[in-house]
Each structure stands twice: as C-alpha cells, then as structure tokens.
Amino acid sequence: MNTQPPQFQDIATALADEGWCVVPDFLSPAQTQALAEECRTLRDAKRLTPARVGALRTATPLRGDSTHWFQVDALSAPQQVFTDRLDALRVTLNRELMLGLVECESHYAAYPPGAGYTRHLDRLRDSDARVVSAVFYLNQTWRVADGGALRLYLADGSSRDIFPHAGTLLLFLSAQFEHEVLPATRERMSIACWMRQHAPGTIF
Numbered sequence: 001m002n003t004q005p006p007q008f009q010d011i012a013t014a015l016a017d018e019g020w021c022v023v024p025d026f027l028s029p030a031q032t033q034a035l036a037e038e039c040r041t042l043r044d045a046k047r048l049t050p051a052r053v054g055a056l057r058t059a060t061p062l063r064g065d066s067t068h069w070f071q072v073d074a075l076s077a078p079q080q081v082f083t084d085r086l087d088a089l090r091v092t093l094n095r096e097l098m099l100g101l102v103e104c105e106s107h108y109a110a111y112p113p114g115a116g117y118t119r120h121l122d123r124l125r126d127s128d129a130r131v132v133s134a135v136f137y138l139n140q141t142w143r144v145a146d147g148g149a150l151r152l153y154l155a156d157g158s159s160r161d162i163f164p165h166a167g168t169l170l171l172f173l174s175a176q177f178e179h180e181v182l183p184a185t186r187e188r189m190s191i192a193c194w195m196r197q198h199a200p201g202t203i204f
C-alpha cells in the first residue's frame with residue numbers, strides 16, 4: 001500500500017530526471033515557524049557553534065554559519081515533525097530510486113548578515129556516505145533584494161539561484177552539484193540535511 005503524499009512521488013521523479021528539485025511548503029507554516037523559533041532560541045542561548053569544514057574539522061573562513069546538530073535520540077517536538085517527514089521522503093526515494101539510504105543527519109544553520117559559504121560539494125573527500133543533500137529554509141518574508149540565494153551549479157555550466165523562503169525544501173544529489181551560499185543582508189536560517197547510504201563509521 002502506498003501511503004506517501006503524491007508530492008513525494010513527484011520529488012522522486014524530479015531527482016531521477018534532473019538530480020535536483022525545489023519543494024515549496026514541505027511543512028505547514030506553523031510547523032516551519034516552530035523550527036524557526038527553536039533555531040532563534042538556540043542562537044540566543046549561544047548553542048550554535050561556528051561551522052567547520054572537511055574531515056579535519058578545521059575552523060575555516062570558507063563558511064560563515066553557526067550550526068547545531070539534531071540529536072537523533074533527543075529530538076524536540078518541532079525537530080521530530082521535520083525528521084518524520086524527511087524520513088518518509090527517504091523511504092519513498094529508496095523505493096522509487098533504489099538509493100539504499102539508511103538515515104538522515106540534520107543541523108540547524110544560522111548565517112549572520114554578510115556571511116556565506118563558498119562553492120563546494122557536500123560529499124566529504126574521505127566518505128561517499130552522503131547521497132542526497134536537503135536544505136529546509138526557515139525565513140519569513142524573504143525578498144530577492146535580501147540576497148542569500150543558494151546558487152546551484154548545473155552540469156551544462158549554467159546555475160540556478162534558490163532563495164531561502166520559509167517552508168521551501170531544496171534537494172540535490174550530493175556528489176553531482178557544486179553550490180554556494182551567497183551573502184545576505186539579514187540573518188538567514190535553515191536546516192541542512194544529508195540522506196546517507198551507510199552509517200557513520202561503517203567500513204566498506
């Protein structure tokens with residue numbers, strides 16, 4: 001029996017055809033708002049830490065965000081809602097595309113005004129675990145003039161700018177799409193997630 005929303009089927013088709021897709025209204029406005037409030041609370045409580053890059057986990061000028069990882073065994077109510085929906089999508093992608101995705105890892109990210117993340121690939125140099133990247137945006141009333149687009153570089157040399165509107169989920173294949181975060185004139189909040197094909201620490 002197929003109990004997934006029809007939207008999930010469309011996402012699987014888009015990922016198979018294009019390798020990326022934008023999903024508006026992935027959660028309800030109230031659910032998205034609860035996540036945004038929690039991210040702001042964590043930021044105010046100084047529980048976001050400056051992000052690091054790569055296997056060496058070195059601090060870097062390449063990215064200006066601060067992050068807070070979701071703890072799978074201690075999810076808050078808003079995190080549980082988001083994680084359940086992303087996990088349902090993961091199951092659909094496994095069924096439709098046979099990706100063998102075993103889990104999702106997620107963190108809040110807050111970019112202060114002026115901060116960005118230089119062009120990069122999400123697949124870590126020492127690991128092929130990340131298969132699908134997903135970024136869920138938490139910013140109400142975002143305008144193009146605010147900047148802060150995710151610039152996704154396509155195989156034909158063109159690029160697409162995706163703005164971080166509350167409720168929008170961007171998905172792309174981690175190994176195939178370089179991307180960057182352009183600086184914004186205001187704080188920019190998101191949840192960055194990766195669907196993984198095997199558990200951390202697994203040796204193949």
Ligand SMILES: O=C(O)CCC(=O)C(=O)O
Nearest residue numbers: 117122135150181190192
């Ligand atoms: O926030 C975004 O739009 C993307 C963030 C990103 O590229 C990353 O965390 O790897």
Ligand SMILES: [Fe+2]
Nearest residue numbers: 120121122179
């Ligand atoms: Fe990225």
